[in-house]
Amino acid sequence: MTILSDDFARADHAAQFALARTRLRPRIGVVLGSGLGSFADELRDAAIIPYDQIPHFPRSTAISHAGKLVIGELDDLALAVMQGRVHLYEGYSASEVAFPVRVLARMGVRALVLTNAAGGINPLYSKGALVLLRDHINLLGQNPLIGANDARFGLRHPDMTDAYSVRLRQLAKEESAGLGEDIFEGIYAAVTGPSFETPAEIRFLRTIGADLIGMSTVPEVIVARHMGLDVLAISCVSNMAAGITGEKITEQEVVEVGQSVRGRLLALLRAVLPRIHAQIAAQQ
Numbered sequence: 001m002t003i004l005s006d007d008f009a010r011a012d013h014a015a016q017f018a019l020a021r022t023r024l025r026p027r028i029g030v031v032l033g034s035g036l037g038s039f040a041d042e043l044r045d046a047a048i049i050p051y052d053q054i055p056h057f058p059r060s061t062a063i064s065h066a067g068k069l070v071i072g073e074l075d076d077l078a079l080a081v082m083q084g085r086v087h088l089y090e091g092y093s094a095s096e097v098a099f100p101v102r103v104l105a106r107m108g109v110r111a112l113v114l115t116n117a118a119g120g121i122n123p124l125y126s127k128g129a130l131v132l133l134r135d136h137i138n139l140l141g142q143n144p145l146i147g148a149n150d151a152r153f154g155l156r157h158p159d160m161t162d163a164y165s166v167r168l169r170q171l172a173k174e175e176s177a178g179l180g181e182d183i184f185e186g187i188y189a190a191v192t193g194p195s196f197e198t199p200a201e202i203r204f205l206r207t208i209g210a211d212l213i214g215m216s217t218v219p220e221v222i223v224a225r226h227m228g229l230d231v232l233a234i235s236c237v238s239n240m241a242a243g244i245t246g247e248k249i250t251e252q253e254v255v256e257v258g259q260s261v262r263g264r265l266l267a268l269l270r271a272v273l274p275r276i277h278a279q280i281a282a283q284q
């Protein structure tokens, strides 16, 4: 494999590798979280590229994360879909975790839709609820932008005020209403895991304003904003967080609840993605 000296060259190399495998030129990237990966099976005319074939890409080891980049069409809309992601708890740094987002951006993606499974802290939520992220709290102890800044990617200190696009959230709320789907908005706190939290940690997180808790998404959002992508992030509440109901949390329920909301999430994405595409086109 070619050794390239910087992340920009590595991201470009991986992007060119992926684009050489398809005639499609997606403007929207989608990242699928735990138990949500089957969305990628809906794509037609798909180029399916396992992460271990893509130069410089991290390998996914997490449960129920397939580890494939699928470039295909959903209802004639070209998408670049990451079926599975990597996490800090697998031993990767925040910048390694977010590297695939750099690749999507170098492929020409302008908007990123992230999905994840998360624990519900807000007592208004219940298992299976869908929540649009409106902000986050980074408790990873890491930031993917630590190290020398490459100005070709973005600014040294990118603004995070509207990290989760107000307009894209508005579109998602409108489409949810049209589908009769009750959707929430909430604040996502990111921790490294891999152990789930203690009830005392969850009480702390509730006090500091978190509605959801999860082990992903935040590094990807930071890198996406660094590169100027619009971000929409949707959590599926796979379990109520530790101590909220007293029930124990199992990995299996995280995956199973993800699978059970699949249909609702797919319907929402089907409705929202064309509108995001129209929005990007209008900006150009």
Ligand code: HPA
Pocket: 117, 118, 119, 120, 193, 196, 197, 213, 214, 215, 238, 239, 240, 241, 242, 249, 254
């Ligand atoms: N905590 C952290 N991450 C999670 C959880 C949780 O309860 N559920 C799904 N991802």
